[in-house]
Amino acid sequence: MDETPGFLNAVHTPVPMIDSARIHRNISAMSSRANSAGVRFRPHFKTHQSAVIGEWFREAGVSGITVSSVSMARYFAENQWTDITLAFPFNVRELAELNQLDGLADIHLLADHPDTVAALAAGVTRGHRVFVKIDTGYHRTGIPWDRKTDILALVRQIESGSRLAFAGILTHSGHSYHCSGPEEVKSVFRETLVRMNSVRDYLRGNDIQDCEISVGDTPGCSVVESFEGVDEIRPGNFVFYDLMQLSLGACDEEGLALAVVCPVTGIYPDRNEIVVLGGAVHFSKERLEGVNGQVVYGYAIAITSDGFGPLNRNVCLVTLSQEHGVVQAPAEIIRKMRIGDLLAFVPVHSCLVADLFGEYLDVSGETVPRLNSASAGSAQRFAPPVNSNSVSF
Amino acid sequence: MDETPGFLNAVHTPVPMIDSARIHRNISAMSSRANSAGVRFRPHFKTHQSAVIGEWFREAGVSGITVSSVSMARYFAENQWTDITLAFPFNVRELAELNQLDGLADIHLLADHPDTVAALAAGVTRGHRVFVKIDTGYHRTGIPWDRKTDILALVRQIESGSRLAFAGILTHSGHSYHCSGPEEVKSVFRETLVRMNSVRDYLRGNDIQDCEISVGDTPGCSVVESFEGVDEIRPGNFVFYDLMQLSLGACDEEGLALAVVCPVTGIYPDRNEIVVLGGAVHFSKERLEGVNGQVVYGYAIAITSDGFGPLNRNVCLVTLSQEHGVVQAPAEIIRKMRIGDLLAFVPVHSCLVADLFGEYLDVSGETVPRLNSASAGSAQRFAPPVNSNSVSF
CATH class of the missing domain: 2.40.37.20 (D-serine dehydratase-like domain)
Incomplete structure (x- = not known):
């Protein structure tokens, strides 16, 4: 020994x-993938939840981030991150905590239910961009991608809220974690993009012109060859990777x-x-x-x-x-x-x-x-x- | 509604x-079981880890407790618990932290390896009672109950340490969690007692007269009719119970x-x-x-x-x-x-x-x-x- x-x-x-050299390499590799494809890299910080590791992302050119709770948004806002997407269908019981972040950062929100949008429209004290969460096959949250009239109705409801603006459509293809290997992961990713683009086309056909597409699972972002049809990627786990990602073929042992x-x-x-x-x-x-x-x-x-x-x-x-x-x-x-x-x-x-x-x-x-x-x-x-x-x- | x-x-x-009325009832029921059997009730506080809930046990007459880490021992020692068993084969890397508890409480320890006893004998700054951990069938930690010469050797090694005293034999029949119902749980409990008493008999035959028997799984302590052959019980989970205990028949819905x-x-x-x-x-x-x-x-x-x-x-x-x-x-x-x-x-x-x-x-x-x-x-x-x-x- x-x-x-x-x-x-x-x-x-x-x-x-942690092995900081490996983390720097993981950040750099994912950042390069995004840059060469011309998509925005908005990493999910729920994996590391560290202001110090956040700085390593900043050094790699990252300016916008993703979090999954209001308390995480507060922590990173207090660490000078001013462009934050809270990627969880907003919990209306935390409206007061959200409003307490006014002035600290721009917080972009998610919704997949009219009551959530109604509570936001009635309760926010500052402007927010709101994404509609789309279910492209994971069946956890989101409006199913093929229920297009429901999606359009929610978009219109967001647009009618005086402090709310429609940001785009966002999905998390978490079913990629159940794939048997990289080829199946790529296939889930391709299917996700076809479905998301079909939603965007429908919205454009209904006079909703500005609609970003945000996707994000680490397996997909790690293995696909093309991000065509995507505006933004939000992977998180890749910062550390783990045995699950290794078994999916999303990383090699040097990524751990x-x-x-x-x-x-x-x-x-x-x-x-x-x-x-x-x-x-x-x-x-x-x-x-x-x-x-x-x-x-x-x-x-x-x-x-x-x-x-x-x-x-x-x-x-x-x-x-x-x-x-x-x-x-x-x-x-x-x-x-x-x-x-x-x-x-x-x-x-x-x-x-x-x-x-x-x-x-x-x-x-x-x-x-x-x-x-x-x-x-x-x-x-x-x-x-x-x-x-x-x-x- | x-x-x-x-x-x-x-x-x-x-x-x-938490439902404090249910907790009081759970404490009272387990305390009564111990009292009517004449065994010491030394509850495991790793479940609740709360000084306030600890007081509810004190009101029920409890004076000695069980914990599973040095930091938990410190927390309860600082909350006036002075008789504490640390029911984890002692982690020799925490000797300094253990010694920092000197004067706060009597901490009783566990060992199942000669190197652990040697490190304790060389490193403790105050007297400790030490239990030998016995494996009665769970196969997690402990010396297998039928390796009696190894057990006796460890007991003699403990007795030879100037600040150490042999307290007795301690086991955790965690395999009761894999039982199909109360009858099987009772059978595991009976087998545990037969094995522990056979170890004690062997030790007594070798001039080790003082040897307490400490057992503790919540399923067993919740369902058996007799604690004969036991000096001390250390259940913990019963304070809250849960779906696993309910499925084992260790509690009813009112215990949750x-x-x-x-x-x-x-x-x-x-x-x-x-x-x-x-x-x-x-x-x-x-x-x-x-x-x-x-x-x-x-x-x-x-x-x-x-x-x-x-x-x-x-x-x-x-x-x-x-x-x-x-x-x-x-x-x-x-x-x-x-x-x-x-x-x-x-x-x-x-x-x-x-x-x-x-x-x-x-x-x-x-x-x-x-x-x-x-x-x-x-x-x-x-x-x-x-x-x-x-x-x-």
Whole structure:
């Protein structure tokens, strides 16, 4: 094994570690894809929720962003982001909180129901651009793309609100996450664009000339060859990627930029298992089916002083309870393990994992704050150092 | 529908609501079971993690508690709990944090590996009672119950540490969560006791006379008729119970004391679905297989001014993404729903859900703080009131 990077000595309890070099590369790659296609890159910040990582996007030329809650909009508005799309059908119970953002940033909203638009028209204290959310096949939110008269009616209702302006149509093809590989992802993306453009054509035929098309799933944005027919892309997960994206073919192993580092607290050679302090409260219970149909919550990855190393699918997080993680590993790795060693695991879904922590630890040893950095849970994570063995393979 | 309790007007974003009357009843019932059997009741506080709810246990005569992390031990020690078992094989990287609790409380520890005991013997600055963790069939942590010479060796190693004293043997029969019903749960409990007593008999035959037996899973403690052969029980989940416990027969519907209240943000009559603001970051992704093998993340429950009302399994949380929850419901309920209404759902696993929030809202309208109350995520949850429809059925 390689030498342990010194910053790991300060890790006592589970810590989300990021590889900033990989993040910069992920941002740069997606930004280039958007730029060369001539589409606006409006990344979704719900994945990282970090003002510091936000700055890395700003350095890559990003000026408009996407968030998924009013509190996230406030956090980024307070960090000098002034062009923010709140990509969740607006929750009318938060009208007062929305109005409290007046003057801080331009917040663009989503709606798919007349009552939401009515509440906005009656309640906003400043102008907002409003997107109509379209369901192009995911069946989570949005007006089905083929219910064109309903879409047109909502557009007209938005236009009639004195402080509201129709921005365009927005969709999230989340069903791409259920695809079997890149070819199927591309096919979902193409279908999405055909449907969105058919809605725009219908609106144009009904005197609605200005209508942007905004799409956004990370798998699609990562693999398609063409963004023709799109004005704006809103991927988010690509900043860290994760095992789900890897399994879809949306990234390669070098794209993986978030892992949770966990102390080894138990060694069970008879079962070829290790137990780490690291459970559902650190990894979420998002799971994947691995080889042989086995449930996977994470694969181990090496952490070196040069950043993340190779993924090791033989060291696999197979069971999670509240704070315990059970890890299956080959006998030769179990033999080398010592109580108090650290193991790092790439999670299945990085967005959900990141949301469980108050800050990140970069492989440089720097801490990187995020939205909920004030939380007590993270306060003791970076305490006085102890010695440890490596997490390299 | 009944009238909406006034305190619900203050709910803007997902809030974990508790029914304090039900909690008091759950505490009282478990306390009575322990008292009439003459066993010590040392409840696990990792479920609620609340100093206020802790006081309700104190009023029921509880003086010793269980926690699962050093930070949880600190929180309760600072809230005048002086007799605390940290029921996780001790994480040797937290020795400094453990020693910082000296003088605040007596912390009893767990070990199942010689290196853990060696690190404790070399590093603690004050005396600790140490339990040997036994694996009676769950296969998560612990020395297998039938490896008696290994158990005896660890006991002798503990006894030889100048600041360590052997406390007894402790197990968690978590495999009871995979049982098909109360009879199977009872059978797991009986088997656990046979195995634990066989370990104790062996130790006594080897001159280890003082050996407490501590057991603890909520399903077992909720349904068995006898605690004979047990010194201490450590259930935790029973304070709130949840859908998993209900499905095991460990509680009835009146035991359910935690639900997440969510605003309705989308209504989709064509699919018989509603979308709420309430996703994996509020419910965790713990799931259950409901009827027809369908995945269930929560069932709706009525909230009235008298507390929680009946469970409604026809209104079912079937898909969760980061902030979205998709709810299936009968057409007649969908017809009555309005954008901005509130729906409350009992989660599958209350421990994981409670851990996602900074405080609870009681049905009395009072807020109840918990360990991570300082977190920014909860700061805006109880904001100025808005009007809303009912969550009664």
